[in-house]
Amino acid sequence: MPRSAQEAQADRLNLREISLDPRRHRCSLRGERIRLTDKEFAILCFLLQNRGRVVSFQELSDAVWQDEVYISRCGCLAVHVNHIREKLHDRKPFATVKTAWGKGYWVE
Numbered sequence: 001m002p003r004s005a006q007e008a009q010a011d012r013l014n015l016r017e018i019s020l021d022p023r024r025h026r027c028s029l030r031g032e033r034i035r036l037t038d039k040e041f042a043i044l045c046f047l048l049q050n051r052g053r054v055v056s057f058q059e060l061s062d063a064v065w066q067d068e069v070y071i072s073r074c075g076c077l078a079v080h081v082n083h084i085r086e087k088l089h090d091r092k093p094f095a096t097v098k099t100a101w102g103k104g105y106w107v108e
Contacts, residue, residue, distance in 0.1 A: 013048040015096060015107055018088065020045055029088055039064055040084050043077070047097060047107045056104040081105060 013020040017030045022045055027034045036044065042064045047055060061077055081097055090096050098106050 013045065015048055015051065018044075018048075018096065020048055034087050036084065036087065037080075039080050040087070043080055044084055044097075047105060051107050054100040054104045054106045060104060 011021065011023050013022065019028045020026075020041075025041060027036050027041065027044065043060065046060060046063045057077060064077075081099075084090070085095065085097055088096060096107055098108070100106055
């Protein structure tokens with residue numbers, strides 16, 4: 001049975017001018033498609049799903065890398081977050097992805 005447009009819209013995660021469609025693996029900013037790598041998409045999706053709360057570095061890396069080998073000291077997570085910020089033209093003081101220094105990341 002095909003899904004209705006309303007059901008498909010309900011699956012989307014939206015924040016300001018960002019729209020994330022996890023089912024179709026698409027991200028758009030002001031209606032324009034933004035190309036994210038699989039890891040960038042997973043990071044942004046997890047942060048949007050946990051909107052309004054600080055997600056620890058460990059929790060986020062566990063959710064994104066799951067069973068893959070991941071060394072937290074390599075700075076991989078920070079690099080991916082910076083790439084997301086660049087692609088979303090995310091600038092202070094109104095940054096979408098915020099850093100809780102020493103704790104993790106969050107979106108509001």
